[in-house]
Amino acid sequence: MAESTKELQRRLQVAVASGFRDRLLDKGLARGLIWRNGRLPAGSPSFPDGLTEDLLDYGYAVMAMALRLRTQASETPALEHAFLVAGEAIEAAVHRGDHARDRGFHRVSAAIAFHLARYAVRAYSILPSGTDTDNLAPVEQALVQLMRRNLDEMYNSFSGWLLDSQHEDRRIAARLCDDEEFDEVDAADTIITTSFMRGLALFDHGITTGESESMTRAMRQLESTAEAARELNAISHWGTVTLASHLIDALWKLSLHTQIPILPPDDDDSVRWNDLRRSYIQRLRAGKRSAIELWPSQIEAVKRAMDPSDDLVVALPTGAGKTRIAEFCILRALAAQQRIVYVTPLRALSAQVERDLAETFLPLGFTVSALYGSAGIQRSDAETLSEGKIVVSTPEKLDFALRNDPSIIDDVGLIVLDEGHMLGPNEREVRYEALVQRLLRRRDAADRRIVCLSALFPTPNEMRELVEWIRQDEPGGPVHSTWRPTRQRFGVVQWLSHAARLDVKVEGESPFVPRFVETRDPPEGSRRRKTFPSNKNELTLATAWRFIDQEKEVLVYCPLRKSVEPLGRLVLKCIEHGVIAPLREVTPRIQNAMATGAEWLGGDHPAVQCLQYGVALHHGGLPRPFLNEIEKLLRSGDCPITIASPTLAQGLNLSASVLLVPSIWRNREIIPATEFANVAGRAGRAFVDVEGLVLHIVWEDTAEQVNWAIRNWEQLVAAARAPHIVSGLLLLAWKIYKRISVTAGVPLVDVVEYVTGHAEAWGVYQPSAGNVEVAAAEWERDVASLDSAILALLDAETTESSLEPALDGVL
Template structure:
């Protein structure tokens, strides 16, 4: 079946009467596409058409919210519809961004807020909403009967405050929260029959809302039944088998269930796998399957590594996680500690100067999971080849750094030595990368790492966000922003203009030079509410920015980007002063809401900032 093409409506911003008319058209268009996507799914039609409909529905509804009337009382409900559409399109990050900032302050009914909490994975808050509603008792069967009986006479049937309508609304709320509560129990216990019960409850509520012509409630019931069905199919319960080898493995079952429970109890619950992760996740439980995982940045490679680690630990073996950069090692160590410390496992890191102490060697032999740079791991392995005798998994992060440069060759030689060890078959290798080459070169790499075993790499182009590529063109003291959105090329003719300093004696207009242009673009994006990361491929490029940012701030050209209470960064500033002293440019930047990071920063400073 041919892919349907839906027009985009996210690049226009009319005003006045035209704006109201376009908002209405976009709302109608978005709701129609959202409904179409759900009908395609219900008819088990082409999932690509359904996803395309959902994505374009989300775009249209998002445009109504961002470019329509900001005082519209329906704005928060439309945000909920847009978020639901993005979620069903597989764009969970965009779904989250539509709701997380306004979920508690927004103009949402109890049903709508409950659905929003499910989308943003605030499951603890959702449980509390359900418990509070239950304890209140106003929606139990007898209370509703009494409420209707007391107000059955002498009421205006068209009055929105009609007590009968209010009682019916409360009954639907009780039905909705009952369905979501049943589903949360399914997520906690893994009982698939509870999912069917939850969907049945929601569909009964859907029929009632349709009969009573209660449109917002009808949308919520319909969306919720689709969302929980989606979530369950991609949940850890469904993807991670209970018996990978076809037989009961008590250690695997215990660790698997504890892992799922710990993911559920995070402040933002992590209960499912993304489309990019499903295929790889199903292969993680085969300890003899050396994996090459090539996924885009932010598409979930680390979660795949975590599942491989989970399987290895369940077999009583240890793990070495190799990262090519010290800064990445620190980040990886923190992430793995967050995941595996609740499971009773110990994570440590080896990085820093060349060489290993006796303490580090002992740690490498004793910890469940060790994170190391290639140089550090290679030195330890040369001194004592037996330190990995009981290691069952080696994860190679940033596998694209196996190449022709001096450092890359060392990485490759180290992997080659691991593959040539006599006990290599007892040790699984998993390679992660976002930018491995295509074609024969990639196939050769996979065959080499998998030691010519049957089976290929895991690749996927899916991302949880939509990436827009843009570039700033600087001409005649004016910045033009050019974007690439699908097949379209929208642009902003004047993204910002050059301006003069308001303080000091500077005479040149700002921006002057590439670094200042980067900062001018950054602050313009901050004005639009974006978070910005400036990436520099070399540390010396990073070091050039702190003093420049501080100087431009003193000249009145860059405002503070700090939005929250300065006391929240007090501990980071205190630790930074211990390392750098007072008034260091890095600390002055932090006071402006700009965190500077590179591999040479002390670990205590980089973690706090």
């Protein structure tokens, strides 16, 4: 008797519950972090001998139940989690395992499971490559091309097969009569493959043109192919074709054609929108890695993007697709014949956004211009801002332009605020907040849409004040998702006498490598006498080089800008002494970057010298022309190690497999959880890694200091999982109030009450004798920042006589 849907759901729920079979999946994922080529490092924790076989049995059992349930009830909420569990179980069994003959097949199966779980990016990263593809059947190879989004190669595969006369029915019949080595099994294999390729051709036509009838025919073709394979007892073909039919069904349901709405004929923008929509989808399809569907994090936003009056706060993890959401909003504004201003808080980010938007919108016929550089507004800047269709600007440039001519954005219909979470007490952050407040207070604000993009994602309730601010108390919530394309793992690299131990947290497991980095003597002939590594910075480099040996890219985060170049000098010194080796040969791109760096900094500067060894230094104090070249190298992959400053936390699109954090301190305080959350999001490269590692380097003298360091790290990680977004103006004022309270020995409540009612209070700060210069400088800086932020809220035409009511209004 067939199993009921309800009973199948119950069994599946039990099978995918956390901790099932003595945490089988957790053990597999934990092992996967530390083994290489099927072998565990010496001294690492042991795992059951039959773990690989158990994981495969479990993964395929869960997938089989999930496929049956999807056939009976495709909208069941638990299905995505079930396919995710199945994919992770099969991945854990074979990823980084030994090179078994069937590993490629298992990788394809895991990738399809990830696809059905709506993790197409992770599927891409697990797909077989190199020798793993040697044993794949033509059907499986075509599926790999589809999941890699190499649609042109997929087209060549199915068209080449279908046009090959050897696969025609009459030729197959002739070979059965004339070729003794070609039997019924070979004939069945050829016929089933041909039938599958026809189905794939129909799918390709449907996903390219948006014709739903082609998709319906493709599904029928694959279903009949699977049925034929079952009747012919071709079990392998039946399994693969069945998986393929579920795969293309899921892809179509998430496709751009089905998810991006069409405006009705009675809408004034319908003709322009529908034309732009079609061109946009074709543009994404034509990319080197075709984009044909939405990610789960983008679905709600695309529906809401259609309403030009819906101001959006989009809170997604780094790498979860915020830029694509901005593109949809821009496309909607273009259909309404409106201009767009895209605000980014960093010049480096502005250049990056300009390049990305131009790649998308120039082929559609729209110009993309940028305003960034030195402060002030030039005549050409004003012309760009008043005439450009899509203008990318820093807050400073836009603020100057608006003070010079407030009407310059009268016909702008959309303003995108990138890195909208950048609310804090430093001057750049409060100026950004003040600019947004001025935009919201304009008389024509209701005629202009605001879209705020944030890489911090506290709960919707904790974002309530930010959402109410951006939406000016209009009903509606944020676009919020915790979905991210890669897994994220946190851990510690801790020095223990003669070796460094790697510890990583994986759900209920704690895999470790006891001697991840080992001390070693300098090579013969070296001037160095000490063993390597001999301090925390050297351990950081040794750890980075160890991960490079595992074919990972590494990002080293320095909370202080002044720490970047000393670490670069240490790289040069260690290479000179022979304790670490150069990572790359000098490529033409590296030569160009070094030439630019030498022109601006001199050829002996560490940022220039490190490039020849494959190490890039990045911080805001380096000349912009040189940083442009550095960023090109990072995009091209010429430098596998990047050492970066807090610029990284402010939205620059740098990512790596591993993020190393030597220190979490700045000016005797632990860095803000919001900053760390943004930095940690850089770990795990979409379409490359299935997981990203975020590791703290610990080198302390005593057990007490080690425990203290690890406790601080774990508290920071916990705080970063639930960051709080607070007004920078309020934080700055609160910081000043606390300083007055501590200095004067007065309760904080009394200070707030007094200061807010007496102007003379701002001039009475007297720091203690021991820190007069530092404290006075901090006081002057913070008060000046608050002054400039408050003044930035005022319109340029505010007169002295109207100052007091104007301040009351903006505050």
